[in-house]
Amino acid sequence: MPQETILIVEDEAQIRKFLRISLEAHHYAVCEARLGEEGLALCAARPPDLIILDLGLPDLDGQQFIARLREWSPVPIIVLSVRADETDKVAALDAGANDYVTKPFGISELMARIRVVLRDARQPSASQRLFESQGLRVDLSQREVTIDDRPIHLTKKEYELLRLLIAAPGQVLTHQQILRTVWGPAQQEETHYLRVLVGQLRNKLGDDPAHPRFIITVQGVGYRLALPIALDDNVQGSDAN
Amino acid sequence: MPIVIDNSSPDHPFTRKPMAYAEAILIVLVSASLAFLLHRLMPHANLSLLFLTGVLIISARTGLGPSLVASVLSFLTFNFFFTPPFYTFDVADDGDVATLIFFLLMAAITGKLAARMHQEMLKRRLSLQRISNLYEFSRRMSSATDTEAVLDTLVDHFAHALDCPVAVYLPDSQGVATPRAGTALFAAPPAIDMTQAWVEGRSDPVTHGPWQLLPLIADREPVGLLAVHSEELEDEQLQLSRSLCDQAAIALHRTQLVADLEQARLVSETEQLRSALLSSVSHDLRTPLASIIGSTTSLLEYGDSFSSENRIELLKTVVEEAQRLDRHIQNLLDMTRLGQGTLSLRRDWVDLHDIVASAVERMRDPLExxxxxxxxxxxxxxxxxxxxxIEQALVNLLDNALRFSPADGRILLGAAYADGQVEIRLCDQGPGIPPGEREKIFDMFYTARQGDRGNRQGTGLGLAIVRGMIMAHGGSVTAGDGPDGHGTCMCIRLPVGQPEPGE
Known part of the structure; x- marks a missing residue:
């Protein structure tokens, strides 16, 4: 497998330093940019496989960076943001970011996000016929769902929601993104439809909402499908906990 | 009750009421009729007593004028009908002349006396009325709790008592006269020089156009100005006005003192909060920093000689302490947002299960x-x-429960729905909270004020934030007994809000 390149766009030198050390230890090639414009130029010159983007840059607003990049490049973006406001994260995700990590974060959390996003970029889940994780098996060609080999019946909307989550496993989907796809653009403010549907789907999947196995709530932002255990295969000692 | 000042002077001897004179004539007619009935039975000299009685009745009932009229009429009637020669005004007997003169004299004296007594009574009644009005005024003044009430009472009273427009001026923060209350502010005099009015107005009211300006002075300190729309005030009105003004000034002075005290109390409370915040920041932010700096410098300097377990132990301390620092900062930020009132709710439909799951997930490490x-x-x-x-509120409650739980103490998180409210209960098996402290624990910095309690560190912000956030949602949070009387149950009640629309 060729070495994958990660571009870090972050104005804090300390954060760039520990990211570089950890990422290089995980055999990624790392390039750094301190400013947004610098980062965009680097992307154009040598397109990376993934961008880690700080939302609070001195020159460019994070949302602007994403919007400008998305005009010509689908390269995956993981956003770093401070906790202050979940609306920033939602805006970044809606603008085209693939996932986010809240500062301060543990390196294992970031590594897990990076692996999920890179794996999806390498072999898009959307093109797969079969999805399997923790006893859940979804045959996308036959529209068949089984839990521990026990077939379960889903309504059209429940299946749509599950399919959407499977298409980007481990990545967060905002409420609006789900509502737009499952119900259509006219209904993208009707979050209670979504809450009810998620409740029903969890119920059918035998998911305990207080300790969800499959559908994880990202408070104020959206939902993500739980990270399949198989993804952790290349975890290395230092960030195992 | 308003004071009505009678403009007709009370010592005027001749009342102008025509009814009184008619009464005088009538009583003479009645006396004459009685005298006709009785004149055969008694000596004619004694008949004069009848007329005298009539004059006395008149003078007791009215004033000097009608009683003089009555006595002259009585004299003439008596003379004409009852002294020989009858039916003339001539007098035959000298004794009769003397009787008549005495009669007239007595009528005049008693009439005068009775009239004076009558006027005295009127005066008394008026001054009694005034005293009770003044008493009522001072009662209202002393019970007035704020400046507005004092001014309203003053204006109301004045307007009724003098029956003319009045306005009250108070100095604003720059000392410029500002109209604050009045019956006719639209016609208020423009640009009043307060200082000048205060200096000149001490002896006599200052005339300012059609307005008379009276200073309001309490404790030799001018506090305001009263403007009366009147060409000139009579002595009595002026006297009354001054006593009203004095009382109003004292009341104003008092309400201003009360306001100043309240302000001072607020300032000192803010001061206390600020110093508590500072000590919280310095203590609660520095404690984890001390651990972090200590652990990392140990690793840097002597790391090579440490066993790998010890190295990991120290590194774990750094992570835990840094996370604690992060929670403190989150609390401070939340408190600031709550305190500034800039917390804007972005409500959405949320499944309580999701909130609980997120809160528990965030507290996973401490909950171990x-x-x-x-x-x-x-x-x-x-x-x-x-x-x-709501998630943050639950995290803070969990944090609080952990802080006071004994090792292996069970923590219960339950939720139920009843009467349009969702009740979330978080129970621990800690030492419990005495009933007297169950409200205080939600005050800011309450635990901080109690000083350090061993390892149960807390900023004293967590529960205040919980209450702030829940109250912003129209809910309530209270502390109560644990399930079996042991420990504590925190109870959040949230209204469910809009009914859930069908899918």
Whole structure:
């Protein structure tokens, strides 16, 4: 497998330093940019496989960076943001970011996000016929769902929601993104439809909402499908906990 | 009750009421009729007593004028009908002349006396009325709690008493006269020089156009100005006005003192909060920093000689302490937002299960070692809330429960739905909270004020934030006994809000 390149766009030198050390230890090639414009130029010159983007840059607003990049490049973006406001994260995700990590974060959390996003970029889940994780098996060609080999019946909307989550496993989907796809653009403010549907789907999947196995709530932002255990295969000692 | 000042002077001897004179004539007619009936039975000299009685009645009832009229009429009638020669005004007997003169004299004297007594009574009644009005005024003044009430009472009273427009001026922060209350502010005099009015107005009211300016002075300190729309005030009105003004000034002075005291109390409370915040910041932010700096410098300097377990132990300390620092900062930020009132709710439909799951997930590391059971009733509906804030409230409650739980103490998180409210209960097996402290623990910095309690560090912000966030949602949070009387149950009640629309 060729070495994958990660571009870090972050104005804090300390954060760039520990990211570089950890990422290089995980055999990624790392390039750094301190400013947004610098980062965009680097992307154009040598397109990376993934961008880690700080939302609070001195020159460019994070949302602007994403919007400008998305005009010509689908390269995956993981956003770093401070906790202050979940609306920033939602805006970044809606603008085209693939996932986010809240500062301060543990390196294992970031590594897990990076692996999920890179794996999806390498072999898009959307093109797969079969999805399997923790006893859940979804045959996308036959529209068949089984839990521990026990077939379960889903309504059209429940299946749509599950399919959407499977298409980007481990990545967060905002409420609006789900509502737009499952119900259509006219209904993208009707979050209670979504809450009810998620409740029903969890119920059918035998998911305990207080300790969800499959559908994880990202408070104020959206939902993500739980990270399949198989993804952790290349975890290395230092960030195992 | 308003004071009515009678403009007709009370010592005027001749009343102008025509009814009194008619009464005088009538009583003479009655006396004459009685005299006709009785004149055969008694000596004619004694008949004069009849007329005298009539004159006395008149003078007692009215004033000097009618009683003089009555006595002259009585004299003439008596003379004409009852002294020989009858039916003339001539007098035959000298004794009769003397009787008549005495008669007239006595009528005049008693009439005068009675009239004076009558006027005295009127005066008394008037001054009694005035005293009781003044008493009523001072009662209202002393019970007035704020400046507005004092001014309203003053204006109301003055307007009725003098029956003319009045206005009250108080100095604003720059000392410029500002109209604050009045019956006719539209016609208020423009640009009043307060200082000048205060200096000149001490002896006599200052005339300013059609307005008379009276200073309001309390404790030799001018506090305001009263403008009366009147060409000139009579002595009595002026006297009354001054006493009203004095009382109003004292009341104004008092309400201003009360306001100043309240302000001072607020300032000192803010001061206390600020110093508590500072000590909280310095203590609660520095403690984890001390651990972090200590651990990392140890690793840097002597790391090579440490066993790998010890190195990991120290590194774990750094992570835990840094996370604690992060929680403190989050609390301070939340408190600032709550305190500034800039907390804007972004309500959305949220499943309570999701909130609980996120809160528990965020507290996963601290919760390790404490058995937590979660029991959310199936009928708990979706909540119309700002999910992140409710999650933060639950995190703070969990944090608080952990801080006071004994090792292996069970923690119960339950939720139920009843009467349009969702009740979330978090029970621990800690030492419990004495009933007297159950409200105080929600005050800012309450635990901080109690000083250090061993390892139970707390900023004293956590529960204040919980209450702030829950109250912003129209809910309530209270502390109560644990399930078996042991420990504590924190109880959040949230209104469910909009009914859930069908899918």
């Amino acid at each position: 070692g404490w058995p937590l059971s979660i029991d959310i009733a199936a009928d708990v509906p979706l909540l119309w809330v700002h999910g992140v804030l």
